[in-house]
Amino acid sequence: xxxxxxxxxxxxxxxxxxxxxxxxxxxxxxxxxxxxxxxxxxxxxxxxxxxxxxxxxxxxxxxxxxxxxxxxxxxxxxxxxxxxxxxxxxxxxxxxxxxxxxxxxxxxxxxxxxxxxxxxxxxxxxxxxxxxxxxxxxxxxxxxxxxxxxxxxxxxxxxxxxxxxxxxxxxxxxxxxxxxxxxxxxxxxxxxxxxxxxxxxxxxxxxxxxxxxxxxxxxxxxxxxxxxxxxxxxxxxxxxxxxxxxxxxxxxxxxxxxxxxxxxxxxxxxxxxxxxxxxxxxxxxxxxxxxxxxxxxxxxxxxxxxxxxxxxxxxxxxxxxxxxxxxxxxxxxxxxxxxxxxxxxxxxxxxxxxxxxxxxxxxxxxxxxxxxxxxxxxxxxxxxxxxxxxxxxxxxxxxxxxxxxxxxxxxxxxxxxxxxxxxxxxxxxxxxxxxxxx
Numbered sequence: 001x002x003x004x005x006x007x008x009x010x011x012x013x014x015x016x017x018x019x020x021x022x023x024x025x026x027x028x029x030x031x032x033x034x035x036x037x038x039x040x041x042x043x044x045x046x047x048x049x050x051x052x053x054x055x056x057x058x059x060x061x062x063x064x065x066x067x068x069x070x071x072x073x074x075x076x077x078x079x080x081x082x083x084x085x086x087x088x089x090x091x092x093x094x095x096x097x098x099x100x101x102x103x104x105x106x107x108x109x110x111x112x113x114x115x116x117x118x119x120x121x122x123x124x125x126x127x128x129x130x131x132x133x134x135x136x137x138x139x140x141x142x143x144x145x146x147x148x149x150x151x152x153x154x155x156x157x158x159x160x161x162x163x164x165x166x167x168x169x170x171x172x173x174x175x176x177x178x179x180x181x182x183x184x185x186x187x188x189x190x191x192x193x194x195x196x197x198x199x200x201x202x203x204x205x206x207x208x209x210x211x212x213x214x215x216x217x218x219x220x221x222x223x224x225x226x227x228x229x230x231x232x233x234x235x236x237x238x239x240x241x242x243x244x245x246x247x248x249x250x251x252x253x254x255x256x257x258x259x260x261x262x263x264x265x266x267x268x269x270x271x272x273x274x275x276x277x278x279x280x281x282x283x284x285x286x287x288x289x290x291x292x293x294x295x296x297x298x299x300x301x302x303x304x305x306x307x308x309x310x311x312x313x314x315x316x317x318x319x320x321x322x323x324x325x326x327x328x329x330x331x332x333x334x335x336x337x338x339x340x341x342x343x344x345x346x347x348x349x350x351x352x353x354x355x356x357x358x359x360x361x362x363x364x365x366x367x368x369x370x371x372x373x374x375x376x377x378x379x380x381x382x383x384x385x386x387x388x389x390x391x392x393x394x395x396x397x398x399x400x401x402x403x404x405x406x407x408x409x410x411x412x413x414x415x416x417x418x419x420x421x422x423x424x425x426x427x428x429x430x431x432x433x434x435x436x437x438x
Contacts, residue, residue: 001192001267001269002197002198002199002269004199004269004270004317004354008199009062009063009099009143009199010143010199010201010269010270010317010319010354010355011354012317012352012354015343015344015347015353015354015355015356016062016063016099016319016354016355016356017060017061017062017063017355017356017432017435017436018061018062018063018064018065018101018319018321018355018356018357018358019056019059019061019063019064019065019357019358019359019360019361019410019432020064020065020066020321020322020357020358020359020360020361021040021045021052021053021056021064021065021066021067021360021361021362022039022043022359022360022361022362022364023039023040023066023067023069023103023106024037024038024039024067024106024107024108024367025037025038025039025040025067025069025070025071025072025106025107025108026038026071026107026108026163026164026370027071027108027110027111028111028163028164028370029111029114029164030111032164033371033372034162034163034370034371035369035370035371035372036370037107037108037163037367037369037370038069038072039364039365040067040069042364042365042369042401043362043363043364043365043413043421044413044420044421045362047420048423049088050091051423052361052362052411052423053088053091053092053096053098054096055361055410055411055423055425055429056096056098056361057096057097057098058433059410059429059432059433059436060432060433060436060437061098061436062097062098062099062436063098063099063100063101063143063355063357064092064098064099064100064101065100065101065103065145065321065322065357065359066088066089066092066100066101066102066103067102067103067106067148068085068102068103068104068133069084069106070104070105070108070109070110070126070129071108071109071110071111072084073085073129074110074129075110075112076110076112077112077125077128078128080129080132082136085137089102089137089140089141090140093140093141094140099143100140100141100143101143101144101145101201101321102133102137102141102143102144102145103145103148103203104126104129104130104133104144104145104146104147104187105126105146105147105148105153105183106148107148107149107152107153107156107157107163108163108164109122109125109126109164110125113125115165116157116163116164116165117153117157117158117164117165117176117179117180117183118157118158118165118167118175118176118179119165119179122179122183123179123182123183123185123186124186126146126147126183126186126187127183127186127187127189127190128190130144130146130186130187130190130191130194131190131191131193131194132194133191134190134191134194134195134198135194135195138194138195138197138198139197142195142197142198142199143198143199143201144191144198144199144200144201145200145201145202145203145272145321146183146184146187146188146191146200146202147180147183147184147187147203148203149203149204149205149274150177150180150181150184150204150230150231150234151204151205151207151226151227151230152205153176153180154173154176154177154180154230155173155378156376157176158172158173158174158175158176158177159172159173159176159378160376160378162371162376170251171251171252173226173251174248174251174252174253175252177229177230177233177253178233178253178254178257180230181230181233181234181261182257182261184202184234184266185234185261185265185266188200188266188267188268189266199269199270200266200267200268200269200270201268201269201270201271201272201319201321202231202234202268202270202271202272203272203274203321203322204230204231204271204272204273204274205274205280206227206273206274206275206280206306206309206310207223207224207227207228207280207282208280208281208282208298208302208305208306209223209224209227209282209283209284209293210281210282210283210284210296211283211284211285212283212285213284213285213286216284216285216286216291219284219291220284222247223282223284223293225243225244225247226244228313229244229248231271231314232244233258233261234261234265234266234268235265235266235268235314236261236262236263236264236265237265238258238261238262239262245258268316269316269317270316270317270318270319270354271310271314271316271317271318271319272318272319272320272321272322273306273307273310273318273319273320273321274320274321274322274323274359275302275303275306275307275320275322275323276322276323276324276325277297277298277299277300277302277303277323277325277335277339278295278297278325278326278327279295279326279379280298280302280306281295281296281297281298281302282294282295282296282379283295283296283382287380292379292380293378293379293380294379294380294381294382295379295380295381295382296382297382299338300338300339300341300342303320303323303339303342303343304342304346307320307343307346307351307353308346308351311351311352316352317352317354318351318352318353318354319353319354319355319356319357320339320343320353320355320356320357321355321357321359322357322359323335323339323356323357323358323359324358324359324360324408324409324428325408326406326407326408327407328407329412329426329427329428330427332407332408332410332426332427332428333426333427333428333430333431335428336358336428336431336432336435337431337435339356340356340432340435343356358410358428358432360408360409361409361410361411362409362410362411362413362423363405363406363407363408363409363411363412363413364405364406364408364409365401365404365405365406366404366405366406368404369401369404373404400415400419401415401419401421402415409426409428410425410426410428410429410432411423411424411425411426411429412424412425412426
């Protein structure tokens with residue numbers, strides 16, 4: 001395991017500045033009603049990748065979280081197409097001097113895995129890919145995220161049936177989560193075997209739940225417990241007396257597998273915390289007769305809570321691996337300034353925070369685009385924010401991507417008459433650059 005306090009990029013000498021390029025890559029099986037969800041293609045990054053990476057450097061970032069698009073890079077078992085990654089990763093590192101944190105899995109699996117994350121072959125398949133990637137790019141890309149946001153992945157793929165394998169209910173969630181954790185364990189082992197200098201950055205979504213309805217207290221407590229569960233499983237902490245162990249067993253998690261996770265848990269070098277002030281905090285409430293999670297903006301107070309809670313629970317070096325806010329340029333600028341100030345203050349107070357990542361670098365296309373405009377999120381928006389919480393359609397796919405653009409980037413996207421997405425810097429980019437230069 002590398003010594004992160006001895007010359008590593010993510011040492012604690014100074015705060016590292018990163019950006020991330022939205023890289024969700026979910027390829028549905030043949031016959032699915034869902035279209036491909038490939039953000040590199042939808043945002044035009046597949047054509048403008050050099051200028052996008054150049055913008056990261058221009059804004060003062062020293063690091064880049066970047067997805068390797070497993071479904072594209074691995075078209076068949078044991079078959080790899082490295083041409084695209086060779087070009088892009090080489091340019092980012094050698095030409096721009098960026099440190100890349102490679103995102104091995106960002107919500108999608110290759111279509112040849114019939115059961116996606118629930119396929120018995122999944123844990124071995126991702127470990128094989130991770131081994132091949134780590135060996136090929138050793139010395140060029142030594143920072144690896146095995147799988148982005150286990151919680152979100154399990155919600156979309158296992159709980160609510162949105163993405164493959166489209167399981168539903170808490171038993172589906174448990175099935176996907178157990179497979180994901182197995183896959184991460186094997187990935188970490190495979191990466192370290194192929195590249196002993198590798199730095200493992202485990203990235204998870206922060207969770208903040210509250211309720212004003214006493215009848216929903218137990219459900220809210222359950223959601224809070226589930227929020228930490230994938231990482232605790234990964235770290236071998238879900239012992240027989242763990243408060244969530246019996247719940248997992250009741251949802252079909254095999255006892256033998258749970259026991260197996262207790263042995264030789266992987267060492268994680270850095271814990272990545274993803275936090276969005278207007279999306280991460282949730283109020284559990286009843287909406288149109290159903291129990292729903294309603295977003296609640298907790299601004300920097302929520303960010304501080306998320307980071308302190310992660311530090312207290314896991315005791316690992318941390319970095320903010322995703323943060324931004326949806327809104328006009330002034331809102332994004334304010335979030336950049338105030339969130340960065342909060343991270344700086346927490347570092348001064350002793351929290352071991354190694355990096356700050358604005359995600360996404362570019363505005364991106366809402367995931368509902370691939371589902372014909374159907375709202376696919378597990379939350380509903382706070383009506384105080386100007387959107388009705390019962391909205392079922394995000395837009396009309398016939399109108400192109402414009403109705404689906406999420407205004408969260410340092411770079412704004414504008415669709416021209418030919419369907420290309422033009423890029424322009426925002427006020428938030430100027431604020432980020434000022435802080436990074438400082």
